[in-house]
Amino acid sequence: MKQFLLCLAFVISTIGAAQNCTFTFLGELTDFHDGTPIVGAAIYIKTLDRYTTSDENGKFKIENLCNQEITLVISHVACETKTISFKINGDTYKAISIEHHLEELNEISVQGSTVKRTTVTAQETVLKADVLTKYSAVSLGDAIKEVPGVSSINTGNAIVKPMINGLYGSRLLILTNNVRLQDQEWGVEHAPNIDINSADQISVIKGSGALAFGSDAIGGVIVIKPRRSVAKDTLYGRAILGGQSNGWGYNFTSTINKNYASGWFASVQGTLKQNGDFRAPDYNLTNTGLQSQSISARAGKKTFESGFELYYSYLYNEIGILRSAHIGSVDGLINAIESGRPSIIRDFTYDIQNPKQEVTHHLFKATYYKRFNNFGKLNVQYDYQHNNREEFDIRRGELRNIPSLDLELQTHTLLADINLDANLDRKINFGFMGRYQDNYAPDTGVRRLIPDYEKYDFGTYITAEWQLNDKLLLDAGARYDFNRIDAQKFYRRTRWEERGYDVDFPEFVVDEDFGTLILTNPVFNFHNAAVSIGMRYEINDNSFITGNYNLSSRPPNPAELFSDGLHHSAARVELGDLRLDPELSNRFSVTYGYQNKSTKIQLDGFVNSITDYIYLRPTGVLQSIRGAFPVWEYEKTNATLFGVDLTLKQAISDKIEWLNKSSFLKGYDAKADIPLIDLPPFSTINTINFNVSDWNNLTFSLQSEWVFEQNEFPNFNFETQNPTTDETVLLDISTPPPAYNLFHFFSQATVNLSDRTTLNMSLSVYNIFDTSYRNYLNRLRFFADEIGRNIQLQFKLNF
Amino acid sequence: MKTIKTIFKPMNTRFFASMLLCLTLVVSCSDDDDAPLPPNEEEVITDVTYTFVNDANAADTVVLDFEDSDGPDGPNVPVLNVTGAFTAGATYTATVEIFNSIEGEDITTEVVDEEPDEHFFIYATSLDMTFARAANDVVRTDGNSLGFETTWTANTAGMGTLTAQLWHESESVDDSTNGGFGSQTGGEDDFDITWNIEIQ
Incomplete structure (x- = not known):
């Protein structure tokens, strides 16, 4: 980097070469990103142990120099401190660039952890x-x-x-x-x-x-952002060790970071988690254990002008699915709903059996950036992801150890972004994205739910930001994406014809020579556009308002296009539709914020109107060897969602604070004129925080989480024959569970063990009163209650 | 051990091949990928046939047949056939054949010979019939008779239904409940079929 600077500054004027100490060094300090003079920087001439400062033109003078080497340490508020050496050979002039807007430019951190928003008006x-x-x-x-x-x-x-x-x-x-x-x-x-x-x-x-x-x-x-590296010589990290009473779980995680003043950094982080069967207030939730391991490592060099980073992360999760939620037929669902208890309740164990998921995710990324004088920054990134998902069902015979669903998804992405920020009042970003994705589904003895496919994406965007005056900031952006999906899927011939695909998509058929199956090669191209316009207006020192309009579009995903099969735990057949179009969303939002010494309010309101909204809805019944299954199809409709979210913080005294978070949401299917399924009901969370800061930052919180009953829901109930009693029963799969109010407790204290080491201890109790409840947004709500009381103890060591 | 295996498992040739691919940054793959292999749908049951033979008269048979040629998730409606009627007062011995016509696989052997402990048959009828698991029925390790070989006595004449279910991975089974028809908890059904039958 030094060489680079020296190159930039190679405007040398050399006069004379006498041996006496009468030479003058003239320096001119400019801001790297926009070329403006840096006024009032402190310049320490290390060799001479002298100080000087730059004048209003960013210039400074050092007189009475010999032909010698001098080292300057230049520092300025909010600048990176820069150390440079020059060889004096007669009177010398040097132009020196240092960066004054480190924080604004979202570059290397001076303080370490600071809050950095990703957007300005959203x-x-x-x-x-x-x-x-x-x-x-x-x-x-x-x-x-x-x-x-x-x-x-x-x-x-x-x-x-x-x-x-x-x-x-x-x-x-x-x-x-x-x-x-x-x-x-x-x-x-x-x-x-x-x-x-x-x-x-x-x-x-x-x-x-x-x-x-x-x-x-x-x-x-x-x-999700990892910790930003700090440009100083330091070694720091943290370790967290915790235990939970419900499920007898433990978690351990540790991060170690090594940073150098030169900008080099490296960090390693790893996590281990495990729990056995969770417990609802009245029974064990059999086969709900979890085992999770992850590790990630980052290394690179970051300076203001350029940098690179290599990153790798690995995650493995083995997750047990509630045993009684795996049902083979509607009969199982009838029994579950009627009995109100899981049909299988066993003793606590850490063992995870089928049904379960095993998921492995690898992520590798390499990124490089370079900043150009008086222009902006170029960032190039390549990433590779490898995701393997295996879902194990209750199967017969030797198939027991073979997952029913086995998908291997690999993704390569190349990104290039350019940020033009020479003028901080008018920033422009643009970039390109290219992506290749390959999904491979080996034979598992079950017809592939998600087929083998290759997907190609290309995207380009431009965003701009204007600080019009002290009070008003505007931003706008546009983006275009092209997606191509090229799949190879076996359809049951009867299903292909029943869907009418033989009429609409005869060109997709590749090979009909597979008995009851036909091999098809569906290829789809989608064009998606997005637009965003936003503003932020500072009403006064205490309050602001932001407004946003977003247009976005989403192509149908592989599940929506290609699903056709039986879904356990829902006991339904889910059918995709090759004729689906991209969804188009128009979203308007307004946020109002107010803050003074004791009160903070934020209100977020929005309306989201979505054309061709894709969702699953019941359309009929399929007779099978295991009785009748309801059929749910991915269909498109027009949907409208709107809502308001509130955050309110009120200091009651210097030690007590009241916090409220509430959200209200409604959503409707405009075509069928019914409410949308699976929307969260109104909820309000009230927390009282007691802060005894003079004693090791001791804090206590009591929280009430009050979730109302969802009173607007589509009626997707259906009638079916109970095979055991031979009676017709109305299966109520729609009515949401009743409202619930849970109370939680949280306390923590932080002890300074040394200058740089702190120990934070926390004790929390979730669901203090061991309340039995069910959550509308839990897909296993037909089978069991949510988990009961959970006492959690956690130690965090920062060093 | 398991975790170590899992960590290294995805690091197969496919993984490395694609890491190489990433180095060359090839995004323009041609469409010459190998076509996927058709799935081997071993689990599917398409045909279930119960044959009832009158112990006193081998010519008096009742055949209850179920066929769903495109499997449980295919749109075709299953076809149920009943050939013959039960004779009031007669006792029948029944056997079952279970078949997967998609893969041409006999599932009966798997259920009866290979894994009787994992399976259990349950029956029900709305008619007046006396039911028993036959003396030569397969007996599970837990002492319960599987329900593969059964005897049925048709008592009084009438029209009604007969239901046969096959379960696997049950938590517990009991061949003595419901008048010997049996019951289970926590299992998953392989089939659950109801035929309309007649006792004359």
Whole structure:
């Protein structure tokens, strides 16, 4: 880097070469990114032990120099401190660039952990490390529910899929360390493959405002960032050890970071988690154990002007699925609903048996950036992801040890981004993305739900940001994405014809010579556009308002296109549709924020109108050897969602604080004129925090989590024959469970063990009163209650 | 041991091949990939046939047949056939044949010979019939008779239904409940078929 600077500064004027000490060094300091003079920088001439400062033109003079080498240490508020040496050979002039806007330019951190928003006008909430630590033992989906308007759709207790304003799965983008996670996010029982402990900060962005990441974030974007490296010689890290009474689980995680003043850095992080069967207040939840391991490593060099990073992460999860939720027929569902208890309750064990999931995720990334004088920054990134998902069902015979579903998804992505930020009042970013994805499904003895496919994506975007005046900031962006999916799928010939595909897509048929099956090669091209316009207006020192309009579009995912098969635990046949079109979303949002010494209010409102919204709905019944199964088909409709999320913080005294987070959401299928399924009901969370800061930062919190009954839901109940009693029964799969109010307790204290070492201890009790309840957004709610009281003890050592 | 295996398992040739691929940054793959192999659908049951033979008269048979040629998730409606009627007062011995016509595989052997402990048959009827698991029925390790060989006495004439179920991976089974028809908990059914039958 030094050489690079010297090259830049090679405007040398040399006068004379006498041996006396009468020479003058004239320096001119300019700001690297926009070329403006740096005024009032402190310049320490190490060799002479003298100080000087730069004048209003950024110039400084050092007189009475001999022909010698001098070393300058240049420092300035909010600048990186720079040490440079020059050889004096007569009177010398040097132009020196240092960067004054490190923080604004989102570059290397001076302070270490600071809150850095990803967007400027979008509805974004940043969760910091201290909040995330509380969730060390659980998952990403649990942690981000800290943000009002964010909920989750669960399969049991361990598979938690984030939901933003009622949307989830392919409608959310998840980025980890600037890599878009590609982990078969289309399935409801596919939770994101992220170790929450690898995150230092998580930004939750409602809506599709962050166009740099994709055009299909109809619901929102979750940006997970590791800790930023610090440009100083230091070794630091943390270790967390925790235990939980429910499921007798433990979690251990540790991170070690090594940073150098030269900009080199390296860090390693690993996590181990395990729990046995969870317990509902009245019974064990048999086969709900979890085993999780992850490791990640980062290394590279970051300076203001250039840098690179290599990153690798590995995650392995083995997750047991509640045994009694695996049902072979509607009969099982009838029994589960009628009895109100799981049909299989065994003693506690750590053993995980079928049904279960085993998921492995590898992620490798290499990134390089370079900043150009008075221009901006170029960032190039390549990433590779390998996701293997194996789902084991209860199967007969030797098939028992073979997963029913085995998918191997590999993704290569190449990104190039250019940030033009020479003028901080008018920043422009643009970039390109190319992606190749290959899904391979080996034979498992079950017709592949998700077929082998290759997918090609190309995207380009531009975003711009204008600081019009002190009060008003505008941003806008546009993005275009092209997707091509090229699949090879075996269809049951009778199904192919029943869907009418033989008429509409005869060109897809490759080979009819497979008995009851035919091999097809569906190829689809999708064009997707996105637009975003936003503003932020500072009303006064205490309050602001932001407004946003986002247009985004999402192509149908492989599950929506290709599903055709029986889904256990739902006891239904799910059918995709090759005729689906991309969804198109128009989302308007407004946020109002107010803050003074004792009060903080934030109100997020939105309306999201989605054309060709794809969702599963029941359409009929399929007779089979195991009785009648309801058939659910992916259909398109027009949907409208709207809602308001509130955060309210009120200091009652200097030690007591009241916090309220509430969210209200409604969503309707405009064509069928019915409410949308699986939307979170109104919920309000009240927390009282007691802070005894003069005693080791001791804090206590009491929380009430009050979730109402969802009173608007589509009626998808159906009549079926109970094979045991031969009676016709109405199977109520629609009515949401009643409201519940849970109470939680949290306490923590931090002890300084030495200058640099602190120990944080926390004790928390989840569901203090061991309340039995069911959650509308848990797909296993027909089979068992949610987990009961859980006492958690956790130690965190920061060093 | 298991975890170590799992860590290294995905590091197969496919993994490395694609890492190499990434180095060359090939995004323009041609469409010459190998076509996938058709799945070997060993688990599917397409045909179930119960044959009842009158102990006193081998010519008096009742055949209850079920056929779903495109498997449980195919759209074709299963075809149920009943040939013959039961004679009031007669006792029949029944056997079952289970077949997978998609793969041409006899499932009966798997259920009866290879893994009787994992399976259990349960029956029900709305008619007046006396049921017993036959003396030569396969007996599971837990002492319960499988229900593969059964005897049925048709008592009084009438029209009604007969239901046969095959379960696997049950938590517990009991061949003495429901008048010997049997019961189970926690299992998953392989088939659950109801025929309309007649006793004359």
